[in-house]
Amino acid sequence: MKDVRVGVLGATGAVGREMMNILEERNFPVSELRPLASAHSAGREMKFRGESVFVRQATPESFRGLDIVLGAAEADIARQFAPDILAAGAVFVDNSSAFRLQPEVPLVVPEINAGDVAWHSGIISNPNCSTIITLVAVKGINRLSTIKNMVASTYQAVSGAGAGGIAELAQQMQALSAGEPLVSKIFPYQIAQNLIPRIGGFTANGYTAEEMKLLNEGRKIMHLPGMRVTCTCVRVPVVRSHSISVSVYTERDLSVEEVRAQLALEDGVVLVDDPAAERYPMPLETSGQDKVFVGRIRKDMAFDNGIALWCCGDQVRKGAATNTVQIAELLLK
Amino acid sequence: MKDVRVGVLGATGAVGREMMNILEERNFPVSELRPLASAHSAGREMKFRGESVFVRQATPESFRGLDIVLGAAEADIARQFAPDILAAGAVFVDNSSAFRLQPEVPLVVPEINAGDVAWHSGIISNPNCSTIITLVAVKGINRLSTIKNMVASTYQAVSGAGAGGIAELAQQMQALSAGEPLVSKIFPYQIAQNLIPRIGGFTANGYTAEEMKLLNEGRKIMHLPGMRVTCTCVRVPVVRSHSISVSVYTERDLSVEEVRAQLALEDGVVLVDDPAAERYPMPLETSGQDKVFVGRIRKDMAFDNGIALWCCGDQVRKGAATNTVQIAELLLK
Numbered sequence: 195m196k197d198v199r200v201g202v203l204g205a206t207g208a209v210g211r212e213m214m215n216i217l218e219e220r221n222f223p224v225s226e227l228r229p230l231a232s233a234h235s236a237g238r239e240m241k242f243r244g245e246s247v248f249v250r251q252a253t254p255e256s257f258r259g260l261d262i263v264l265g266a267a268e269a270d271i272a273r274q275f276a277p278d279i280l281a282a283g284a285v286f287v288d289n290s291s292a293f294r295l296q297p298e299v300p301l302v303v304p305e306i307n308a309g310d311v312a313w314h315s316g317i318i319s320n321p322n323c324s325t326i327i328t329l330v331a332v333k334g335i336n337r338l339s340t341i342k343n344m345v346a347s348t349y350q351a352v353s354g355a356g357a358g359g360i361a362e363l364a365q366q367m368q369a370l371s372a373g374e375p376l377v378s379k380i381f382p383y384q385i386a387q388n389l390i391p392r393i394g395g396f397t398a399n400g401y402t403a404e405e406m407k408l409l410n411e412g413r414k415i416m417h418l419p420g421m422r423v424t425c426t427c428v429r430v431p432v433v434r435s436h437s438i439s440v441s442v443y444t445e446r447d448l449s450v451e452e453v454r455a456q457l458a459l460e461d462g463v464v465l466v467d468d469p470a471a472e473r474y475p476m477p478l479e480t481s482g483q484d485k486v487f488v489g490r491i492r493k494d495m496a497f498d499n500g501i502a503l504w505c506c507g508d509q510v511r512k513g514a515a516t517n518t519v520q521i522a523e524l525l526l527k
Numbered sequence: 528m529k530d531v532r533v534g535v536l537g538a539t540g541a542v543g544r545e546m547m548n549i550l551e552e553r554n555f556p557v558s559e560l561r562p563l564a565s566a567h568s569a570g571r572e573m574k575f576r577g578e579s580v581f582v583r584q585a586t587p588e589s590f591r592g593l594d595i596v597l598g599a600a601e602a603d604i605a606r607q608f609a610p611d612i613l614a615a616g617a618v619f620v621d622n623s624s625a626f627r628l629q630p631e632v633p634l635v636v637p638e639i640n641a642g643d644v645a646w647h648s649g650i651i652s653n654p655n656c657s658t659i660i661t662l663v664a665v666k667g668i669n670r671l672s673t674i675k676n677m678v679a680s681t682y683q684a685v686s687g688a689g690a691g692g693i694a695e696l697a698q699q700m701q702a703l704s705a706g707e708p709l710v711s712k713i714f715p716y717q718i719a720q721n722l723i724p725r726i727g728g729f730t731a732n733g734y735t736a737e738e739m740k741l742l743n744e745g746r747k748i749m750h751l752p753g754m755r756v757t758c759t760c761v762r763v764p765v766v767r768s769h770s771i772s773v774s775v776y777t778e779r780d781l782s783v784e785e786v787r788a789q790l791a792l793e794d795g796v797v798l799v800d801d802p803a804a805e806r807y808p809m810p811l812e813t814s815g816q817d818k819v820f821v822g823r824i825r826k827d828m829a830f831d832n833g834i835a836l837w838c839c840g841d842q843v844r845k846g847a848a849t850n851t852v853q854i855a856e857l858l859l860k
Contacts (some may be wrong), residue, residue, distance in 0.1 A: 206733075225608040225758075241541070255530055288789055327538065340811075343581060343830055344829060345678045345774055345827075345829045347680035347759075347772035349682070349722055349761065349763070365719075367700050367703060367704055367719075367720075368704045370700060371700055371701045371704045371705070372704070372768045380650060384811060385808060385810070386700075387696075387700075387764065387767065387810075388763055388809055388810055388811040389682055389765060389770050389809060389810055389839075390809060391765065391770070391772075391807050391808070391809070391822075391823055391837045392805070392807055392823075396802040396803070399825060399826065400783065400802065400823070400824070400825030401825060409828065413761065418562075422828055422829045423828060424774055424827045424828045424829040424833070424835050426680075426772040426823065426835060428682065428770075428772065428837075430682070430722065430723060430763055430764075431720065431763075431764050432720055432721065432764075433720055433763075436725070437722055439680035439724075439759040439761065440755055441678055443829075445559075448735065469729040469733065470729070472715055472725070474724050474725055475724070476716060476721055476722060477720075477721055477722055477723040478717060478720065484832060488701075490724055490725075490733070490759065491733070492732060492733030492734060493732065493733075494678075494757045495734075495742065495755055495756060495757045496676045496677060496678045496755045496776075497676055497755065497830065500757070502757055502759060504534055504724045504761075506722075511740075513627070519846055
């Protein structure tokens, strides 16, 4: 495909805007770019390749003539418009959770399971942000020996709650410094100088929806239906890179040296693991980039055959917009 | 004992000052309070029970006439003065890491192993802060069934680096809001809006000294020499409560209900675990208190017989000063 007509559903949010930036940065062969959003944003001017484009209200008719629609909207909006997108003959590459676990929908991290794009029937889902970052970090380990178990604790940036989350942290930091009242609308409690150990709604087993994603989406993406995963998701006062502390346990025992050597070869991974030089991944240094940064690699001491590591990646980019555009690039081949 | 003559070594730091507050709050029977510090702080005025007390320079002679010395100084200072404290006939309750793993020195969390105070021979050590908070949170689980393995990731407040760490975060937050230059002296990198996955120096196995403490101190305090522990310690932009995401694996399978019921009975623990009411522990709500707050209790899904939970506790108080004063109280009995 060249001269691709691309729609962005939810174009005015943090992820939608980043999708437009990334289409431009990666020279995606866009012949028409159509930003779509709610009635509230209709008519707003955005920039694409230096030209003005105007946001249209998403309606059932908005998708006619498009080849690919990138979804940056919430799950209910994605569900609402998916039939219209398919009826228009476009492929829907959706970042919401709406279709991720449906058996007929591929769930793709291009560095892991690009081949799954082949069997799509109109919808391809983009995984959860912390799931993408964690799996990119550990995929090289799984190449050395199959991952059986995983224990992960996340440190998730406010950008995961969208542009409003970023603004809320900024307001609270300003207010704390100035001794003024703090506003908490996006997050259930103050997030500046605090941690909130709850992302997404609670499910019946006491885990949050966000925590269950690493298990359910991880199994599907990695083609490891028996992988056992526990995850704890925590919001931290960081702007836009997620970090994850993870222990993975594999079929055979791996040395730190072979894991480091493998990770240095992996697509999408930057190894930052030099304790003597005080080098390890940090969210501040990894923001605005498309790679997943991995370090602190060492033998896990709690169980046999374990490797512990720490990884960081930009939630808005690799965790969402970049991965979605990468999937769209696979469709061009 | 009553009419106890108490010295505080390192009285002008964050922990030393808090020790003096807590001696007063808990009506410790102090007949003389002697704040000791470096030559730099000598002569400084401090308050104790509304009266002025003046800081003296710590010298080998400073401990004469004291019954108990509470140590709030670094390990090298503790090592330097320990012989003088013992020679003066005082008991040294030390918060530094200097003596914690010495076999003749009890390492005590009063809610766990108060009985170990009995066999001291002049020195009793106070454990590492995140170790205390984690162990108080899980001790009730160990009472139900012996803990075999533990995987922990910490979210540690800047107060762990002393008063200077607190000041550095405040300066950086102010500077970020005002668009002014940030100063990083205490921490190796900016901590505001960032995470630093390195606390303490690196050891040969790739773990930091801080990370090894939960294993080594945990085994000694819990009387579980075979407990296997992996820990990842991360500095977060929070003022003074540490939080820990921990999975514990026990000999027999435990239900969430029995764990909750047990933890509700445990000394030093406050159960905050009501997802439907949006209640879980957060560092902001637990600062300035002496309890360890535990919530997010659920079945671990990575391995059999596991329980995952989240806990928070004030690092300066229960993590250091309060626990030290509690040990001193045991000496009075």
